[in-house]
Amino acid sequence: MRPPDLISRNALAWIIAAQVLLLLPHMFRLPLWIVLLYGAAFFWRLQIYRGRWAVPNRWLKLFLILASMTGIAWSYGSVIGLEPTVALLLVAFALKLLESVARKDGYVVIFLGFFICITEFLFSQDLLVVIYSAVVVWVLTTGLIALHRSAAIDDTGPMRLAAVMLLQALPLMLVLFFLFPRIGPMWNVPIKTQAAKTGVSDMLRPGDISSLAQSSDVAFRASFAGEVPPVSSLYWRGLVMSRIEEGAWRTVSYFDIPPSERRVPPVEKIGESLDYSVIIEPTQQQFLYGLRYAEPRQSGILQLPDFRLLNPVVLEQEFRYRVRSWPAVVLGRDISSWRRRLETQLPEGSNPRTRALAERLYRDTENDAEYVLRVLALFRQQPFRYTLQPPLLDNNSMDQFLLETRAGFCEHYAYAFAVLMRAVGVPARVVSGYQGGEINPVNGTVIVHQFDAHAWNEVWLEDRGWVRVDPTAAVSPARIEFGLENAMEEEGSFLSSSLLSPLRYRGISWINALRLRYDAVTYQWQSWVVGFDGQQQVDVLRGVFGRINAQLFIGVTLASFGAMLGLVAASLFLRRRYAQPRDPALQHIRLLQARLSRSGFDLRPGEGPGAMGRRAADRFPDAADELHAIAHIADAALYRPLGPEQRRKLQRSLRHHVRRLRLRASR
Amino acid sequence: MLIAAINYENNMSYALTFLLATLFVVAVLHTYANLSGLTLQGSTGGSGFPGDALLFSVRLMGGGQSRYALRLRWRDRSLGGGEVQQDVPVNAIIEVQLYARALQRGRFLPGRLLIESSYPLGLLRCWTWVDLGLSGIVYPTPQRHPDVQQSADPGQRGRWRPLPGEDEFFGLRAYRKGDRPRQVYWKGLARGQSLQSKQYSTYATEDDWLDWDSYPGVAAEQRLSYLCYQCLQLHARRQQYGLRLPGLRLNPSTGAAHRDRVLTALALQGSTPE
Numbered sequence: 001m002r003p004p005d006l007i008s009r010n011a012l013a014w015i016i017a018a019q020v021l022l023l024l025p026h027m028f029r030l031p032l033w034i035v036l037l038y039g040a041a042f043f044w045r046l047q048i049y050r051g052r053w054a055v056p057n058r059w060l061k062l063f064l065i066l067a068s069m070t071g072i073a074w075s076y077g078s079v080i081g082l083e084p085t086v087a088l089l090l091v092a093f094a095l096k097l098l099e100s101v102a103r104k105d106g107y108v109v110i111f112l113g114f115f116i117c118i119t120e121f122l123f124s125q126d127l128l129v130v131i132y133s134a135v136v137v138w139v140l141t142t143g144l145i146a147l148h149r150s151a152a153i154d155d156t157g158p159m160r161l162a163a164v165m166l167l168q169a170l171p172l173m174l175v176l177f178f179l180f181p182r183i184g185p186m187w188n189v190p191i192k193t194q195a196a197k198t199g200v201s202d203m204l205r206p207g208d209i210s211s212l213a214q215s216s217d218v219a220f221r222a223s224f225a226g227e228v229p230p231v232s233s234l235y236w237r238g239l240v241m242s243r244i245e246e247g248a249w250r251t252v253s254y255f256d257i258p259p260s261e262r263r264v265p266p267v268e269k270i271g272e273s274l275d276y277s278v279i280i281e282p283t284q285q286q287f288l289y290g291l292r293y294a295e296p297r298q299s300g301i302l303q304l305p306d307f308r309l310l311n312p313v314v315l316e317q318e319f320r321y322r323v324r325s326w327p328a329v330v331l332g333r334d335i336s337s338w339r340r341r342l343e344t345q346l347p348e349g350s351n352p353r354t355r356a357l358a359e360r361l362y363r364d365t366e367n368d369a370e371y372v373l374r375v376l377a378l379f380r381q382q383p384f385r386y387t388l389q390p391p392l393l394d395n396n397s398m399d400q401f402l403l404e405t406r407a408g409f410c411e412h413y414a415y416a417f418a419v420l421m422r423a424v425g426v427p428a429r430v431v432s433g434y435q436g437g438e439i440n441p442v443n444g445t446v447i448v449h450q451f452d453a454h455a456w457n458e459v460w461l462e463d464r465g466w467v468r469v470d471p472t473a474a475v476s477p478a479r480i481e482f483g484l485e486n487a488m489e490e491e492g493s494f495l496s497s498s499l500l501s502p503l504r505y506r507g508i509s510w511i512n513a514l515r516l517r518y519d520a521v522t523y524q525w526q527s528w529v530v531g532f533d534g535q536q537q538v539d540v541l542r543g544v545f546g547r548i549n550a551q552l553f554i555g556v557t558l559a560s561f562g563a564m565l566g567l568v569a570a571s572l573f574l575r576r577r578y579a580q581p582r583d584p585a586l587q588h589i590r591l592l593q594a595r596l597s598r599s600g601f602d603l604r605p606g607e608g609p610g611a612m613g614r615r616a617a618d619r620f621p622d623a624a625d626e627l628h629a630i631a632h633i634a635d636a637a638l639y640r641p642l643g644p645e646q647r648r649k650l651q652r653s654l655r656h657h658v659r660r661l662r663l664r665a666s667r
Numbered sequence: 668m669l670i671a672a673i674n675y676e677n678n679m680s681y682a683l684t685f686l687l688a689t690l691f692v693v694a695v696l697h698t699y700a701n702l703s704g705l706t707l708q709g710s711t712g713g714s715g716f717p718g719d720a721l722l723f724s725v726r727l728m729g730g731g732q733s734r735y736a737l738r739l740r741w742r743d744r745s746l747g748g749g750e751v752q753q754d755v756p757v758n759a760i761i762e763v764q765l766y767a768r769a770l771q772r773g774r775f776l777p778g779r780l781l782i783e784s785s786y787p788l789g790l791l792r793c794w795t796w797v798d799l800g801l802s803g804i805v806y807p808t809p810q811r812h813p814d815v816q817q818s819a820d821p822g823q824r825g826r827w828r829p830l831p832g833e834d835e836f837f838g839l840r841a842y843r844k845g846d847r848p849r850q851v852y853w854k855g856l857a858r859g860q861s862l863q864s865k866q867y868s869t870y871a872t873e874d875d876w877l878d879w880d881s882y883p884g885v886a887a888e889q890r891l892s893y894l895c896y897q898c899l900q901l902h903a904r905r906q907q908y909g910l911r912l913p914g915l916r917l918n919p920s921t922g923a924a925h926r927d928r929v930l931t932a933l934a935l936q937g938s939t940p941e
Contacts, residue, residue, distance in 0.1 A: 107789060114687060118668055121679035130679055137683065141690070145787045148736045149754070157733075161787055165693050172689035177682050183673060317677060530678050561692070568693060572700040605708050605726065606760075 007106045007147060010158070012049060014143035015100075015109055016042055019093065021136045022116050025129065030087055031075040034094075037068070041094040048098075056098055064095055086119045106147045113140045125318060125530040127522055138162055168568045175560045179541075179553055182534040200238050200432050200453055202285065205248040206397060209432070210388050210409035213484060215450035218281055219434055220289060221523050223445040225275035229291075231436045232480050233327070235456065235468060236289040236448065238433035240306035242342050244350075247397060249415065249430045252342065257305065261338055264303045267293055271328030279320045279526045286311050289433055289448075290323045292468070293331055297322040298535055306429075307331055307466075320531030331458075331466040335427060343427035343460065351419060353399040358423035368426045368461050372469055375420050379413065379474040382406060386476035388488055410479070413471035414455040427460035431468075436483050442520035451484050584651045585637040588658050592630065599663045610635035620663055630657045694788045701734055701786050702793045705755070709799030710762075712775070714806065714931065720747065720766035721775060721803040727763060729755035736786040739763055742779040742796055767803070772891065773938050775803040806930045809899055810892035812882065839863045875901055875908040876919070877929070891933050898933070902926040912936055 007015070023038055047053035056064070068091040069079065076084040093112050100109050117133050117140070141162035149158055201208065220236075241249035254262070274291060288301065288309040295303065301321055302310040311319065335343075346355075361378065365371045385407040393400050398419045401412050408416075414430045421428030435454035437446040456470040473480045479487040528536075541548050545556075589609045596612075597603055601619055603612070613631025617624040636642075637650035668687070672680035706728040713722035725739065734755040741748055746767040755761045769775040780801070783794030839852055842862040852863040877897050882890045894910075901908040902921075909919035910929045915936075917929055 103789075114683070115668060115671075118671055118677075118680045118683055121677050121683070122671075122675055125677070125679045133679075133683070137686065141788075144789065148786045148789050158787075161697075165690060165697060165787070166686070168693045169686055169689035172692065173682060173686040176685040176689065177678075180681065180685065182676070317675070529682075532678050533676075565692065565696065569696050572696055573703065605710075 005103050007100060007103055008149075009049070010149070011106060011143055011146035012045070014139060014146050014158070015097070015106065015113075016045070018110070018113050018136060018139040018143055019097065021132075021139060022093070022113055022120075023090065025120050025124075025132065026086065026090060026116075029083060029123070030090065031071075033071060033075070034087060034091060037091065038094045041097050045097050045100075048101075055101060061095070061099060064098075068095070082119075082122060086116075086122075089116055089119060103147055106143075110140055110144050110147075113143075122317070125526075127525045130525075130529075138166060141166060168564075171564050172561060175557060175564075178532075178537065179557055181553070182532075182537060200434075202239055202241075202251050202287070203248050204239075204241055204250075204411055204415070204430060204432050204455060206393055206401070206408065206412050206415060207390065209411045209453045209455055210390060212453040213388055213409070213451045217450045218519075219283075219448045219450050219452065220278050220280040221445045221447050221519075221526070222276050222278045222437070223443070223523070223527070228439055228444065228446060229274065229327070231439065231446075231483070234291065234434075234436055234446065235431075235454075235470075236434040236437075237292055237294070237308055237431055238287050238289045239431065240304075240308050240458070241430045241432065242306070243345070244347055244419075249418075252306075254304070258338060261305055261336060264305055264307065265332050265334070267307075267326075267329050267331065269326050269329055271326055274325045274327065275322075276325070277320060277322040277527070279318055279523065279531050280315060282317050282319075283315045286314055288319075288321055288323075291325040291327060293327075293329045294323045294325045297324050318526050318530050320527060320533065322535075330464065332460065333463070333465045335460055340427055340460075343429055344422050344425050346419065346422050351396045351398040351423075353396070354402055354416070354419055355423040357402065358420045361420075362424040368459070369464075371424070371426065372421075372459055372461075372467075375417060376469070376471060376474040379417075379471050384408075384413075384475045386410075386472065386479065386487060410472040411455040413475060414457050417457050417469065417471040421457070421459055429458050431456055431458055435470075435480065438483075440516050440519055440523075442516050443523060445520070445523050447519055583638070585634065585647075585654055588651070588654050589634055589638075592658050592661070595661070595663060608635065609638065623661055623663055626657060626661050630654065630661065633657060690788070691790060694791055697787050698784065698791045698793045700732075701784050702737070702782070702795065704730055704732065705734055705737070705782075706730065707780075707782065707797055707799060709780075709801040712777070712801050712803030714804035714927070714934070715769065716806050717770050717772060717808050719769065719805075721769050721777075721805070722764055722766055723777060723801050723803065724762050724764045725780065725799060725801075727753065727755045727761045729757065729759065729761075731757060733757050734786075735784070737782060737784050739765060739780060739782050741765070741767055741777055742781050743777070746777055769803060769805040772805050772807045772888070772934055774935065775805045777801055777803070804931050804934045806934045807888065807891040807895040809896035810889070811896050812893045838866050840866055875906055876911055877901075877908055878911045879913055880911070887937060891936055895930065895933050898926060898929050 019038070019042070023035070027035055044053060044056075048055055069088070072084050072087050072091065073079050076087065078084060079088065089112070093109070093116060096105065096109050096112065100106055114137070117136055120129065120133060138159075142158045145158040145161055200212065239251055242252050243250045275297070276291075278289065280288065288311055290309050293307055294309055296309060298321060300312065302312060304310055309321075309323070311321075332339075361374050362371050365374060383406055386409070387407050388409060390408040390412060391405045393405070398416050401408055402416050402420075411430075411432070414432075418428045418430050432453070432455040434448045434452040435456070436452050437448040439446055454472070456468060456472065458466045459469050461467050470480060476487045538548060541552075545552055592609075593603055593612070596616055599620070601616055604615075607615075610631045613627045613634060617627035617631070620627060633650055633654045637647060637654050642650070668680065668684040671677070672684050708726040708728070710724050710726065715721045727734075727737065736752060737755065738750050738752050740750040748766040748768070751763050751765055753761055753763050765780075767775070767777040779796040779798045781794060781796055783792055785792045839855070840863065842851060842864045846864040850864045850866075852860075852865050855861075855863050875897075877894045879890060879894070882893055885893070898908065898910075902923075902925075905921055907919040907921050908929075910917040910932060912932060915932055917925075917932060
């Protein structure tokens with residue numbers, strides 16, 4: 001192979017740098033052995049470069065590939081799914097480096113690198129990740145350029161050119177990004193099998209939410225079209241749980257609902273409505289959060305008969321949805337016998353003392369509403385404690401909680417309340433989701449964190465339908481009014497396990513200001529870039545052009561491409577036209593050459609001005625003296641080592657002589 | 668990548684895919700600019716015998732811009748010579764040398780030159796065919812005439828003239844600085860004489876003429892081959908020789924320049940003068 005076809009040292013360095021940068025964000029998702037394999041591959045490649053070790057032969061390569069595949073299958077339990085696929089790509093990426101000697105292998109490595117860059121986005125599209133990836137793309141492009149350039153000329157050249165080219169490509173990319181039609185997925189793709197589900201789960205057991213309350217991660221951000229309602233009224237319904245099984249509240253599966261009950265019961269929309277859009281962080285689950293009663297403002301989101309929202313596919317990435325809510329409506333004025341049976345069911349023989357308590361309280365009430373108030377009064381009057389560290393409970397957990405420990409988090413109260421209702425035949429269920437949120441003063445969005453997770457109840461009352469009751473509010477009003485941090489002030493348990501969370505330090509004003517500002521940027525990023533979808537595309541285009549059709553799409557694309565490429569071309573080609581020789585002496589000689597050539601003197605390429613002048617002196621005897629003088633001065637001005645002052649003098653003299661020269665063709 | 672972006676509905680993947688696509692578009696301009704405005708200048712071509720690779724040099728002038736990874740080769744791949752890759756820095760003049768295999772006596776025209784570049788990304792190739800008017804000279808194949816015996820026997824035809832050479836021992840002289848060790852008369856030194864150098868000489872003969880008419884009845888190409896052989900022989904012996912061809916006469920002389928003149932005349936014999 002000829003030397004120009006090998007990967008140069010410069011290019012190799014860039015490729016390795018890019019590989020390291022590409023590995024870093026994936027590092028914590030990968031088994032340790034892949035990271036070690038990377039290290040080994042780099043070391044081996046360096047040894048190949050230094051001529052110490054050989055390129056692995058075919059059998060060793062085959063062995064390495066098979067061993068890595070086995071390793072991945074063993075580490076992940078399967079080779080199907082997003083994580084094993086990405087791991088496989090990364091391993092291929094590392095091993096490809098080993099056999100990359102020729103330039104064409106360099107292409108493969110670099111394009112694989114771009115692809116791996118995309119896989120990172122499948123895990124996170126955070127602003128910081130994107131900025132980081134931009135750097136990686138820059139390094140990869142630099143590597144691609146360095147592959148075609150001998151390092152001898154200049155070493156920073158590829159870097160600068162890559163930056164220039166990427167910046168020139170950027171505006172065009174934005175045009176395509178905003179104009180390219182967003183069509184839905186064409187087929188099912190491997191999903192993240194390994195990622196943990198985050199946030200509220202579709203099953204509620206005492207202790208579930210209190211463990212979630214330790215997390216300061218953002219669950220979702222909501223931005224309201226109008227004024228943000230008071231925080232204490234923000235009950236984000238996520239899941240409605242109507243069944244108790246094995247001591248846990250669960251949702252009713254769609255297929256357990258008889259067909260006649262599957263439709264959303266009709267709702268009379270009265271009162272004011274709230275328009276808002278939510279950008280939810282990936283949860284690996286399907287349900288969406290909304291204030292009651294929420295209707296989606298975009299297609300593709302399902303409404304379930306218990307008035308909650310469901311996305312047809314699992315949320316693997318940030319997802320934006322638009323909702324309209326009517327907080328004042330009556331939900332489910334009529335209750336079917338099937339639903340009444342469902343919402344009053346309790347496991348046989350469980351919690352006998354709770355049932356007895358419920359019957360005693362219910363005995364002399366006039367209606368269900370009064371009973372609800374009585375139960376809430378019980379929570380208020382008895383020494384119940386709201387705590388993030390509740391004691392563990394046994395099988396008849398509610399008996400134990402209500403009559404013995406009396407210490408629990410919101411899910412304990414919601415659970416107990418629902419059991420107390422159902423024990424006397426009042427339809428009741430548990431709702432889980434988030435309550436409250438933090439209003440960002442920078443942009444007015446509501447940031448809902450994981451520690452805002454909450455569970456409350458809905459009770460069905462005659463003529464009033466499903467009414468929200470929050471027993472936690474009875475025990476700890478501060479939780480609802482001011483949030484969890486305030487409610488846990490005495491206990492000191494708020495975010496006690498996440499020392500690094502900026503939320504812990506919101507007492508320090510500049511950290512808090514910075515945190516809120518970054519959150520506002522993140523929201524803009526998510527809503528305009530990450531969450532940009534077909535709906536938004538249509539809105540923007542209609543806003544700008546007033547109408548939408550295919551010709552417009554193509555026209556705008558072509559026009560913007562033409563304009564931008566024109567600018568790039570102008571910068572590339574005009575720059576050169578104006579490049580002049582900088583040495584004044586050279587300019588005078590050019591002038592002389594032009595005059596000589598007009599007078600019929602043939603110029604010889606590569607001839608120095610001295611030799612040319614002497615030759616011209618033979619050709620033009622009349623001006624011989626002058627030409628000899630010019631030859632002498634020109635040689636001196638160009639080549640003799642002189643101080644700047646003397647050189648300028650010679651240049652002036654040269655100009656003088658060239659101007660005075662009169663050529664007359666003789667012979 | 669676009670498929671991944673569509674299927675995962677991942678906007679950043681869209682963005683990166685489009686960025687690469689537009690990078691490709693921008694690269695079109697950069698690749699073109701890398702070649703555009705480049706000045707090529709062919710200088711005189713080389714000369715040689717049929718089957719030799721003739722040397723051609725081409726000057727590249729980039730002007731106020733650096734050019735990278737320019738590749739040059741003959742359009743006609745049968746000429747061989749492979750490919751030359753060259754960078755041209757700002758305001759530099761770079762000379763690139765290309766070889767072409769010539770087969771036939773006469774003026775050799777290698778034809779158009781391909782100059783191409785896929786810099787900066789290697790995804791696109793920008794190329795052009797340039798005709799630099801390059802030409803080379805191919806001499807006749809040297810062939811010994813079967814009737815001419817090993818005319819290399821100098822004793823019969825020449826007379827001694829002390830011309831510096833290496834053929835025959837001529838005498839001794841005092842050692843001069845710069846004489847080669849082989850030349851030093853070591854035996855004399857061993858015998859206690861002063862340091863002396865051996866002198867060799869070659870001999871010059873009467874002027875020889877390479878004459879078209881000395882091979883009557885032989886085909887023209889064959890005659891030229893015989894003359895070519897003679898010329899080389901005479902040159903190797905440092906003899907003076909002249910050339911007589913129909914319509915051309917070169918006076919006797921010696922030296923490489925004279926030999927080249929003679930060979931060129933033989934090469935171009937019969938072709939239309941330019």
